[in-house]
Amino acid sequence: MIRQDFRILLVDLSIRKAHIVDLPGRETYIGGSGLAAMLFEKYGDTSAPWGDPGQPLIFAIGPLTGYFPLMSKTVCGFLSPYHGQYAESHAGGRSALALRFADMDALVITGKASVPCVLSVGSRHMEIKDAPFLWGKDVFTTGKMLRHMLPGSGTRSILRIGPAGENGCAYACINVDTYRHFGRLGAGSVMGAKNLKAIAIVGDASFPLPEGKEYAKCFHEIYNQITETSMMSKYHDLGTAGNVAALDALKSLPWRNLQATSDPERIDGISGEKFAKDMLLRNTACSGCPVGCIHLGYLREKFMADNRYLYKQVAYDYEPIFALGSMLGFGDGFKVLGLMDAVEREGLDCMSGGVALAWATEAMEKGLITEAETLTPLCFGEAEGYKAAIRHLGAATNEFYRLLAQGTLVAARHYHGEDFACVLGQEMAGYATGETFFVSETLSFRHSHLDSSAYSADQKKQDQDAGKIVAGFVKDEASRCILTSAVGCLFGRGVYTEERLKDALTSLGLQKVADNLASAGEAIQKLRWRLRMRTGCDPMAARIPKRYTEVVTWKGPIDTAYMEELRQAYATRLLELGREEEAAGQ
Amino acid sequence: MKTFFAARMERCIGCQSCSLACARLVHKRLSWYTAGIRIGSSGGISTGFEARVCLACDPPPCAAACPTGALTPRKSDGGVKQDRKLCIRCGKCVAACPVNAIVQDELNNPYMCIHCGRCVSFCPHDCLEMAEKGKANSVHEEAE
Numbered sequence: 001m002i003r004q005d006f007r008i009l010l011v012d013l014s015i016r017k018a019h020i021v022d023l024p025g026r027e028t029y030i031g032g033s034g035l036a037a038m039l040f041e042k043y044g045d046t047s048a049p050w051g052d053p054g055q056p057l058i059f060a061i062g063p064l065t066g067y068f069p070l071m072s073k074t075v076c077g078f079l080s081p082y083h084g085q086y087a088e089s090h091a092g093g094r095s096a097l098a099l100r101f102a103d104m105d106a107l108v109i110t111g112k113a114s115v116p117c118v119l120s121v122g123s124r125h126m127e128i129k130d131a132p133f134l135w136g137k138d139v140f141t142t143g144k145m146l147r148h149m150l151p152g153s154g155t156r157s158i159l160r161i162g163p164a165g166e167n168g169c170a171y172a173c174i175n176v177d178t179y180r181h182f183g184r185l186g187a188g189s190v191m192g193a194k195n196l197k198a199i200a201i202v203g204d205a206s207f208p209l210p211e212g213k214e215y216a217k218c219f220h221e222i223y224n225q226i227t228e229t230s231m232m233s234k235y236h237d238l239g240t241a242g243n244v245a246a247l248d249a250l251k252s253l254p255w256r257n258l259q260a261t262s263d264p265e266r267i268d269g270i271s272g273e274k275f276a277k278d279m280l281l282r283n284t285a286c287s288g289c290p291v292g293c294i295h296l297g298y299l300r301e302k303f304m305a306d307n308r309y310l311y312k313q314v315a316y317d318y319e320p321i322f323a324l325g326s327m328l329g330f331g332d333g334f335k336v337l338g339l340m341d342a343v344e345r346e347g348l349d350c351m352s353g354g355v356a357l358a359w360a361t362e363a364m365e366k367g368l369i370t371e372a373e374t375l376t377p378l379c380f381g382e383a384e385g386y387k388a389a390i391r392h393l394g395a396a397t398n399e400f401y402r403l404l405a406q407g408t409l410v411a412a413r414h415y416h417g418e419d420f421a422c423v424l425g426q427e428m429a430g431y432a433t434g435e436t437f438f439v440s441e442t443l444s445f446r447h448s449h450l451d452s453s454a455y456s457a458d459q460k461k462q463d464q465d466a467g468k469i470v471a472g473f474v475k476d477e478a479s480r481c482i483l484t485s486a487v488g489c490l491f492g493r494g495v496y497t498e499e500r501l502k503d504a505l506t507s508l509g510l511q512k513v514a515d516n517l518a519s520a521g522e523a524i525q526k527l528r529w530r531l532r533m534r535t536g537c538d539p540m541a542a543r544i545p546k547r548y549t550e551v552v553t554w555k556g557p558i559d560t561a562y563m564e565e566l567r568q569a570y571a572t573r574l575l576e577l578g579r580e581e582e583a584a585g586q
Numbered sequence: 587m588k589t590f591f592a593a594r595m596e597r598c599i600g601c602q603s604c605s606l607a608c609a610r611l612v613h614k615r616l617s618w619y620t621a622g623i624r625i626g627s628s629g630g631i632s633t634g635f636e637a638r639v640c641l642a643c644d645p646p647p648c649a650a651a652c653p654t655g656a657l658t659p660r661k662s663d664g665g666v667k668q669d670r671k672l673c674i675r676c677g678k679c680v681a682a683c684p685v686n687a688i689v690q691d692e693l694n695n696p697y698m699c700i701h702c703g704r705c706v707s708f709c710p711h712d713c714l715e716m717a718e719k720g721k722a723n724s725v726h727e728e729a730e
Binding site for chain 1: 599600601602603606609610614615616617618619620624625626627629630631632634638691692708710711
């Protein structure tokens with residue numbers, strides 16, 4: 001329901017109670033990214049570690065969620081096990097609409113259950129069920145069991161973790177409705193630290209529509225733009241995988257731990273075209289989004305003699321194809337799907353998992369580690385070894401995997417392989433496009449390629465003007481903060497211009513929010529950076545490993561002096577954004 | 587007369603645009619639940635999707651069960667017309683429906699498909715169709 005205030009469900013797992021809190025701040029924080037940051041400031045403890053039971057795990061939606069197409073994402077705010085700092089992760093599935101119809105702007109979970117449990121919430125219920133029998137179960141088994149244990153089939157979203165989240169992996173993800181994830185910075189382990197195996201959000205409320213004709217008009221204009229123009233077609237056609245061959249052609253696709261940026265012999269086996277032709281089984285969608293960008297590939301595996309087969313459906317995208325494909329030296333998409341399936345089972349972030357194993361493979365080639373550490377042979381292009389390693393990574397089997405599960409750089413420091421760790425703040429996204437992207441990903445808020453348009457800028461000729469580029473990063477982030485507070489999918493950023501967002505908010509009667517949009521975006525951006533700095537972020541200390549200075553892209557070798565200039569300029573600007581006196585000046 | 591069919595559900599991507607459209611346009615609600623058509627998985631999202639929607643029984647058992655005449659059979663081809671003013675929210679129609687196509691909200695108002703077809707254009711994969719009975723899904727377009 002549209003409210004001026006935020007309606008928050010606050011669950012304390014330690015005492016097994018919840019209460020509803022109404023909080024002001026809509027005009028300044030909108031929802032989503034802004035609301036999550038506001039709630040972290042209120043309920044988080046910047047002096048306590050991420051695993052402290054009191055730290056909040058926040059899921060926030062925005063004022064447009066459910067009211068308009070592509071407004072289908074949830075923002076997760078938490079203190080990251082990866083670096084101990086305030087972080088965000090975004091996911092769709094049914095999570096956003098389920099929160100809307102459970103009638104809450106955010107779900108905030110604090111405390112730690114005494115035994116592993118499952119939380120189920122809805123507009124008319126809150127229940128914490130003990131579920132020690134689920135602990136240790138993989139993501140798939142957990143999902144199957146939860147479907148029978150929990151109410152609300154058809155109108156619910158199920159969030160769950162796998163072994164990686166239970167074992168404190170710094171990049172464990174939260175699986176959302178089987179094919180989506182709160183990935184990257186370790187939200188899964190925050191659930192694990194709370195003894196929380198799964199969350200079901202049941203969207204069982206129904207609300208009156210806004211009065212007047214404006215909402216219907218605005219909805220139809222947006223819906224028609226999405227479905228009747230070509231703006232979104234690339235996302236459901238080949239999907240993001242369509243970029244794989246394009247980036248390889250630009251000498252910008254990382255291969256074999258970024259020892260190459262193109263591989264003409266193997267690229268045709270993992271291109272988006274190859275996936276669509278031979279592996280694509282069907283598409284699926286987040287609730288409330290008619291685009292249907294989720295591509296499910298078909299995995300058929302022989303598990304026994306006499307033609308005994310099993311089959312799986314595996315969601316693929318550009319990033320998993322890069323991280324578990326080219327980065328690990330594969331030219332066979334079916335094998336890549338097999339690794340994606342293995343990563344899903346453990347509940348790992350696929351990008352970090354793949355990049356970590358790429359580093360381990362090169363470290364093995366260089367003799368820094370041996371099979372005594374990895375427990376299985378690791379060779380680029382050999383799937384079985386990687387499958388075993390993925391299981392070890394989820395289980396944190398030995399000292400080596402415990403270190404690797406804390407981040408590639410943690411293991412690299414221990415085994416002396418930092419130069420070739422492909423870490424840009426976090427294990428890299430699949431864009432070896434050049435200086436702009438390397439700096440952007442190293443320092444940006446989510447270490448996501450969607451934090452800015454840097455990877456796209458690198459693909460065009462541009463002036464080496466660090467001041468101008470940094471100003472672009474900052475402006476881009478503020479603008480994206482508005483969309484991720486609404487909360488819209490960033491794939492819809494071409495449709496949801498600031499004007500369009502204003503119209504949509506106005507049609508819901510949120511005129512003041514619409515009027516304050518630009519300054520709210522900047523305020524949210526600054527609050528996020530203040531929280532980041534308060535929890536220990538030092539942008540000046542972030543370094544770009546040596547491997548990135550050796551990269552050759554379509555533009556030629558990397559200009560290391562310019563990259564360093566850009567890094568320092570962006571880090572300096574981020575310090576300004578996160579300065580406490582900025583808050584007093586608002 | 588034309589009847590609504592969820593004719594090609596094997597194409598469904600689960601976006602629920604149809605349910606949201608029905609709730610919005612027919613029932614004036616924001617909901618994915620209080621709608622004449624509801625989309626759920628067949629047992630987990632890996633199994634694909636199915637539509638919970640009126641199959642246009644002829645004669646319709648929900649109309650027979652309705653004690654106040656709020657539901658009456660359409661002129662032909664099954665399904666019902668609904669007069670909300672006559673409804674006493676007893677839930678007899680919900681119990682009478684053999685395929686769970688009618689739901690009640692928290693105030694016990696019943697929601698069912700009235701075969702108006704307003705959801706059809708919102709399906710991005712052309713799963714839905716208004717057709718004469720027995721004629722649904724009879725035209726198969728070649729994919730480009």
